[in-house]
Amino acid sequence: MKLNRHFLFVIIIASAFFSFSVKADDLVVSIVEPYVDFRTGPASEYPIFHVAEQGESITILKKKTGWYKAITNKGQEGWVSAEQLGKTLKPNGEQLYVPTGSFEDYTNRTFEFSAFGGILESVTAMSVATAWNVTGNLVVEGTYTQALGDFSENTLWSIRLQHHTFPEWKVSPYLTIGAGGINTRPRSNLVQSGDEVRNSDFYEVGAGLRYYFARNMVIKFEYRNIIALTDRDDQERIEEFKLGFSVFF
Amino acid sequence: MKFSKNVVLSAVIILSIALFNGHVFAQTSSVKSAARMMQENTQQPPALIDPNIERREINESDIDTEDLEIGIFGGFISIEDFESSEVVGVSLAYHINENLFLEARYAKATAGQTSFEKLSGGAPFLTEEERDYTYYNLSLGYNINGETFFTDNLVFNSDVYFTFGAGSTEFGGDERFTISAGAGYRLLFTDFWALKVDVRDHVFTSDIIGIEKDVHNFAITLSTTFFF
Numbered sequence: 444m445k446l447n448r449h450f451l452f453v454i455i456i457a458s459a460f461f462s463f464s465v466k467a468d469d470l471v472v473s474i475v476e477p478y479v480d481f482r483t484g485p486a487s488e489y490p491i492f493h494v495a496e497q498g499e500s501i502t503i504l505k506k507k508t509g510w511y512k513a514i515t516n517k518g519q520e521g522w523v524s525a526e527q528l529g530k531t532l533k534p535n536g537e538q539l540y541v542p543t544g545s546f547e548d549y550t551n552r553t554f555e556f557s558a559f560g561g562i563l564e565s566v567t568a569m570s571v572a573t574a575w576n577v578t579g580n581l582v583v584e585g586t587y588t589q590a591l592g593d594f595s596e597n598t599l600w601s602i603r604l605q606h607h608t609f610p611e612w613k614v615s616p617y618l619t620i621g622a623g624g625i626n627t628r629p630r631s632n633l634v635q636s637g638d639e640v641r642n643s644d645f646y647e648v649g650a651g652l653r654y655y656f657a658r659n660m661v662i663k664f665e666y667r668n669i670i671a672l673t674d675r676d677d678q679e680r681i682e683e684f685k686l687g688f689s690v691f692f
Numbered sequence: 693m694k695f696s697k698n699v700v701l702s703a704v705i706i707l708s709i710a711l712f713n714g715h716v717f718a719q720t721s722s723v724k725s726a727a728r729m730m731q732e733n734t735q736q737p738p739a740l741i742d743p744n745i746e747r748r749e750i751n752e753s754d755i756d757t758e759d760l761e762i763g764i765f766g767g768f769i770s771i772e773d774f775e776s777s778e779v780v781g782v783s784l785a786y787h788i789n790e791n792l793f794l795e796a797r798y799a800k801a802t803a804g805q806t807s808f809e810k811l812s813g814g815a816p817f818l819t820e821e822e823r824d825y826t827y828y829n830l831s832l833g834y835n836i837n838g839e840t841f842f843t844d845n846l847v848f849n850s851d852v853y854f855t856f857g858a859g860s861t862e863f864g865g866d867e868r869f870t871i872s873a874g875a876g877y878r879l880l881f882t883d884f885w886a887l888k889v890d891v892r893d894h895v896f897t898s899d900i901i902g903i904e905k906d907v908h909n910f911a912i913t914l915s916t917t918f919f920f
Contacts, residue, residue, distance in 0.1 A: 483849070556786075631866050
């Protein structure tokens, strides 16, 4: 009788825990290919220490770049590549979708972050940009550029629209149009000579070329022509060439 | 004694029933709604096999992604002509793939005095405010993945990485374009927590002490980072 009661108690507790574990938000997939390799770390350099076989179910715990941490029913924990995981099936029988940073994933991107190095009127310039892919063809982008020259420190920001005419091409040209502001501050040793901080608005037009280079990475080359609306009699024309790369999400 | 045991047991039973109930109710309600839908949708023939299994919808997007690495670091920076100082900063990295990552760093230090200022006892080159040394850089890094074996059983994933980047340094009242390059070692205690030792050179052109020259400012730092 005493043993029975304990047994009952254990069963109730276990079932309560079981209902907890079911509630946890883990994705369980079943293996349909002959096997799936488990590595000790999230990179192809790490050794394979376990192989999960066809028909086994594995639980996906987390993702790091193109690698997924998974656990087998027997408790073996390791890292599985996106390629191998992409061939497994979800409980509803659908194939699991895993982004691999392919060109197709790039064309379906929502956000893009870019970093550039370039020349702005013979001064070294660095830029960062965040873009939002509205349609496949239209992209809205915000940019920030810093150009530190021998005589002045310039910062530029702009909001612009990109038009990708052939987004399905791996090497694809695009046109840009935008508006922004430029801030020019003379070097401290030139302040005495009468130069002062200047702020101007500007319009820009430009063209660029992007190339899907590798997984998750795109290389870009860009030219833009800036017309600064200065307080002086002449409008100032500034040219910039830059080379950079983007990552996308 | 026996009574209290019974109380505990019945409490546990009630608790487990309560835990189960959610599922049971969800299941019955889904069955009811399915039945209702079937009644409304009379054109379609009813399914021959209706397993009545409640499937929870878990998507690929629910998978926890740990591609971003945020960290704080501290160490020493040797500012050419202006002694060595403590430096503290923050970093944010995005891991593009298993080898490449993009890292932004922002750090602050306070420069000391040149030997001339100390020895001559004359007027200082820079004001206190101009001695604030702040820099940022954006680097592309390359990981060489590996493992570190402390003992046979104590093994951690780790990597040696190289970085190359550009940014700016604000010092002596001016902001200068700065190239930075370095190497480091990252020890991952868990999947999401790492310790890094990093050595980096920061090169820029400076005319603070009169003549224009390229200055090399080496920094050695220790960071703790978290992946999220």
